[in-house]
Amino acid sequence: MLTLTCPYCGIAAEETELHAGGESHLKRFGPGSSDPEFEAYLFARKNPKGVHFERWRHLYGCGKWFLAARDTATLQVFGTYRAQTPVPPPEIVAAIQAARPGWQPDWDSNPRAADDGDSAPGLGDDPAPNPTPSRDSFA
Numbered sequence: 001m002l003t004l005t006c007p008y009c010g011i012a013a014e015e016t017e018l019h020a021g022g023e024s025h026l027k028r029f030g031p032g033s034s035d036p037e038f039e040a041y042l043f044a045r046k047n048p049k050g051v052h053f054e055r056w057r058h059l060y061g062c063g064k065w066f067l068a069a070r071d072t073a074t075l076q077v078f079g080t081y082r083a084q085t086p087v088p089p090p091e092i093v094a095a096i097q098a099a100r101p102g103w104q105p106d107w108d109s110n111p112r113a114a115d116d117g118d119s120a121p122g123l124g125d126d127p128a129p130n131p132t133p134s135r136d137s138f139a
């Protein structure tokens with residue numbers, strides 16, 4: 001049986017106390033995205049035999065959502081962490097690499113670096129893309 005430790009209340013909960021929420025760390029695409037991006041966000045999910053990052057809810061406990069890294073084939077749990085964590089913490093990556101030598105993360109290790117404007121050509125070129133309206137503009 002799968003047992004995950006809730007990072008909020010610290011209880012080692014069995015699978016029957018939890019609710020699975022699917023793949024974690026999805027990049028959201030909303031209004032303004034292309035149809036293929038939005039379709040992939042809605043429907044495309046990884047289904048690996050091996051290391052997987054998932055969302056779980058401590059349904060019959062504190063009720064909070066959290067994230068877990070585990071092996072889908074062996075049920076080995078590498079760790080759990082809070083749902084607000086943008087990428088898996090280094091200690092979980094280290095635990096995975098200790099158990100699976102050669103495994104490499106498939107995300108950017110510094111997610112904030114991707115949001116500096118250089119990754120979306122053209123967006124940073126407009127000096128006032130969304131100017132704040134002044135009181136005079138409503139007169």
Ligand SMILES: [Zn+2]
Pocket residue numbers: 006007008009010011058061062063064
């Ligand atoms: Zn809990």
